[in-house]
Amino acid sequence: MALLELRGIHKSFGGIQALRDVSVTIELGRVHAIVGENGAGKSTLIKLMMGVLTPDAGEIRLDGQPVVLQNPAHAKALGFAAVYQEPLIYPHLTVLENIFIARPMRKRWGGLDRNAMVERIGPIFERLDLSLDLLFKPMRELRLGYQQMVLIAQALVYDSRLILFDEPTSILSGTETDHLFEIIRYLRRAGKAVVYISHRLEELLAVADEATVLTDGRMVGHVDREGLNPDDLLTMMMGKAMREYRKAPLTVEAGHSGDRPPLLSVTGWSKPGMFEDVNFQLWPGEVLGFYGQVGAGRSEVAQSLFGYFKPDRGEATLNGKRLMPKNPAAAIRAGLGYVPEDRKLQGIFGSQSITNNMISVVLPKLVGRLARVRPLAVTEMVERYTKALNIKIGALSDTILSLSGGGQQKVVLSRWMAEDLKVLILDEPTRGIDVPTKRDLHELIRELAARGLGVIVISSDLPEVMAVSSRLIVMNRGRVVASYDAVRDSLAEDVLRAAIGLDRRQGEDVL
Amino acid sequence: MKDMALGWRTPPPVSKPAAVRRVGLGYEGILLGIVILLVGAISLGSQGNFWNPSNITSVLVNTAITAVPAAGMTLVIVTGGIDVSIGSVVGFTATVAGLAFENHWALAEAVPVVLVTGALAGLLNALAITRGKVPPIITTLGTMSIWRAVVYALLGGNWITQVPIGLTNLFVLDKVFGIPWSFILAMGLVLLLTYVTRSRPFGRFVYAIGNNEEAAEVSGLPVNFVKLLVYTLLGLLTAVSALMMLGQSPLIQATTGTGFELTVIAAVVLGGTSILGGRGSIVGSFLGSMLVQLTSDGVILFHIQPFWEGVVSGLMILIAVFISLLNRREESR
DSSP, X not given: OXXXXXXXXXXXXXTEEEEEEEEEEEETTOEEEEEEOTTSSHHHHHHHHTTSSOOSEXXXXXXXXXXXXXXXXXXXXXXXXXXXXSOOXXXXXXXXXXXXXXSOOBOTTSOBOHHHHHHHHHHHHHHXXXXXXXXXXXXXXXXXXXXHHHHXXXXXXXXXSEEEEESGGGGOOHHHHHHHHHXXXXXXXXXXXXXXXXXXXXXXXXXXXXXXXXXXXXXXXXXXXXXXXXXXXXXXXXXXXXXXXXXXXXXSOOSOOTTSOOSEEEEEEEETTTEEEEEEEEOTTOEEEEEOOTTSSHHHHHHHHTTSSOOSEEEEEETTEEOOOSSHHHHHHHTEEEEOSOIIIIIOOTTSBHHHHHHTTTGGGGBOGGGXXXXXXXXXXXXXXXXXXXXXXXXXXXXXXXXXXXXXXXXXXXXXXXXXXXXXXXXSTTTTOOHHHHHHHHHHHHHHHHTTOEEEEEESOHHHHHHHOSEEEEEETTEEEEEESSOOGGGHHHHHHHHHTTTOOTTOOOO | OOTTTXXXXXXXXXXXXXXXXXXXXXXXXXXXXXXXXXXXXXXXXXXXGGGSHHHHHHHHHHHHHHHHHHHHHHHHHHTTOOOOOHHHHXXXXXXXXXXXXXXXXXXXXXXXXXXXXXXXXXXXXXHHHHTXXXXXXXXXXXXXXXXXXXXXXXXXXXXXXXXXXXXXXXXXXXEETTEXXXXXXXXXXXXXXHHHHHHSHHHHHHHHHHHOHHHHHHTTOOHHHHHHHHHHHHHHHHHHHHHHHHHHSOOBOTTTTTTHHHHHHHHHHHXXXXXXXXXXXXXXXXXXXXXXXXXXXXXXXXXXXXXXXXXXXHXXXXXXXXXXXXXXXXXXX
C-alpha cells in the first residue's frame, strides 16, 4: 500500500537544479533504496520528505491525500522518522530522556513518569538487543552505532510509519552493519515503510526491495527486487556519462617519464580509521585525480600531508626532502598548497576584500621595511592574477562574497600561484559551480600543471576527474583500490565500480 | 501497545533498574565538602566570631540574595544563554521601589510593581533573543547599559534611604529557628526548581535546548517559549533579590547593583554549570552562592584588604572552569 507519494518534484537552489521531475512512491512493508552518486540529489530528497525543505513544484501525497510538510516537527508528528548519518542527539541527557524528550510520559500531576517510559521502551530494547542499563547512561557515552540504534528505538516508540536511513552504515563496523540489516528486515516485517539511502550497491542487494536511481537530480531508473543487479544500477548511475565536458588536449602529456624523479612521493601513509597504506607518486606537470565517494579517506590523506594532523605511519618526500609538516604554515613553507573542500568554512575570508583574499598566502613576501605591507607590490600582484585568471570583478576592494561560487574559487586558486609552490592539492574544486565555470577552472588547473606544478584533484564527480586528470587513483574505505596511468573515457565504468567497492576482495573489512 | 501487530513475542518481563535515576552527588557532594571545610576554617581563623548571630544572619541573607537570581541564571546558562544585565536590573528595580516608597506607597502596593518591573526587564531580553535573534551576550550587554542609564536619569546624584522597616523585618530580622526568611525562601526556590528541572518536561526542555538547539527545533520542542520563560523568571528573581538587598541595607543610589551579575555568574559557574550550556544544577548554584558569600565573609573577618576578595573569587572561577574543561576533554576521548 502506498504510504507516501512524491510526484513531479522540482527543487533548485540559486540556479542549480537539485531535483528535476522526480517521482517516488514509498510503500508500507517495503525497503525502498535511493541510489546515486554524491550530488545526485539524494539528500535533497530526504530533506523534502522530512519537512526540512519544501518543493518548488510537484505534489506530496500521504495515504492518497495531498499534504504540505511544514517543518520537521510536522513530519515527525505524521509518523516520519529519520536516522541521519550523524545522529542528532542531546549528549548530556540520558538515553531514556533522548528517546522521550518530545513526547514524555507523565504522572498524574504532570511530572515525568520514568518508570512508565522504561516499561514502554523495554520490549523495544529487547527486540533491538540493547541492554536496559543503557537507558540511564548519558547519550555521549554511547558509540555512534548505538546512538543510531537508540534513534531507531525512538522511531518505534513513536509508532513511526516511515523510517528513513541516510547512509547509515558509513559509521558502522561489519558486525554492526549486519545487525542493522536484521533490524531493517524486522522493520519491514512489522509493516513499516523504510527508505534506505546509500551509495554502497552491495548493501542494497542485501536489504532493498526496490531501488530508485538518481543522477544529476533526475530519476534515471526504478527497479524491483528481480531487477536489482549491480551492473544495471551502475549503468544507470553512469547515465550522464562523459557527455558533459570533453577533455581539452593536455599541454604537458604524461608528466611521469621514467627517468625524472617524482616531485611528491608517499609510501605506507596510514592512520587507522581514516586511511591505510596509501602509496602514490606525483610528477611535475601532471594532474593526479583522486576519485572516491565521500568518506573514502581522500580529504584526510590531503589534510594529513598538509599538516592538519599526523599519520600514524608512513613516509613522504617532497622534492627529495622528507615531508612531515607540524602545521599548515610549515607545509606551505615546504612548497605545498591545499584548497579545501568547504570554501565558506576553510577557504575564504568572507568579510575581507578580494585583494586581501588573493594575497593572504603570499603576504610574507609583500612585507617591506618595518613590517609594513608594500601597497604597490600588492596592486601589481593582484593585477597580474586577475589577468591570468580571467576573473570578472567590479572592484578589487569589494568583499569576496560579492563573487559567484566559481569566482570565489578562482580567487582562492590565485592565492597559490606564488612561484615557489611545488604541489597543489585541490579538494572538490568545482562543487556547486555551474558547468561553464567548471570548464574554466579545469583549464586553469591544467595551466597550473603546465607551469611545472604537481596538481592533485580530489573529486567525487566522475566526469570531472576523468576530464581533468592525466593519471587517476581510486580510493574506497581508506584504501587505494585502483590506479590508472592513462585516463580514457572507456575506463569510466571501471573507475566507478572500484570506487563503489564492487570489486572488493572478499574477507577484507576496512573500517 | 500493538506488540502483536509488530510481530513481537509476548513482551518479556522488564527488570526495572534498582534506582531509576542515579542520584548525582558527584560535583555537588564535593562542593558541599568545600563549604563545610571553609566554614571550619573561617570559624577557627576568626576565633569564633563567625558564629556571632549577626554575622550568621548576614552570611545567610547574602547567600539568599545571590542564590535566588543564581537559580534563574542557572536555567538561562543551561539553555546556552547568559544574562549580564541583572546588575542593572537590580539597580532599576530598586530605584522603582525607592520612588514608590518616597511616594508613600504601602509595601503591598510597591512589591508587586517591583516584581512585575523585573519580570518585564527579563521578558524584554527574551524577546530580543528569540524574536530578534540577537545573541544573548549582546542583548544583555545592551540592556545592561540601558537600565543603568535609566537609573542615573531617575536618581541623578541623589540617593533614597526611605525604605520601610517592614522589608527589613520580612527578609532579615524575622526568623524561624534562627534562620531568616530570605534564606528559607531561597531554599524553597531551590527545592521547587530542582523538582522542575529533574522531573517536569519543561525542565528537560531547558537542558535539551542547551545540548542541541537544532535537534530541539527539529523534534518540535517549544524552544522560543522555554527561552522566554527562563529569561522572564530570571528578571523576576532579580527583582526579589533587589528587595532583599533593600531589606539588608536600605540605601538606593545610582550604583546600586553594579557588578552583581559577576557575583551571580561566578556562583553558577562554581556550582558546576557549564558555561557552554546543556549541563548544571540548581543545587550546585545554591552551594556556589554559599561559597562565594563565605569567601567574602572570611575576607572581612580576617581583616584582609577587600580587593583580595576579587582575586580569590576570580581564581575560584578559573579553577572551576578549568576542571569542567578537563572533564570535557576526557569525555571527548
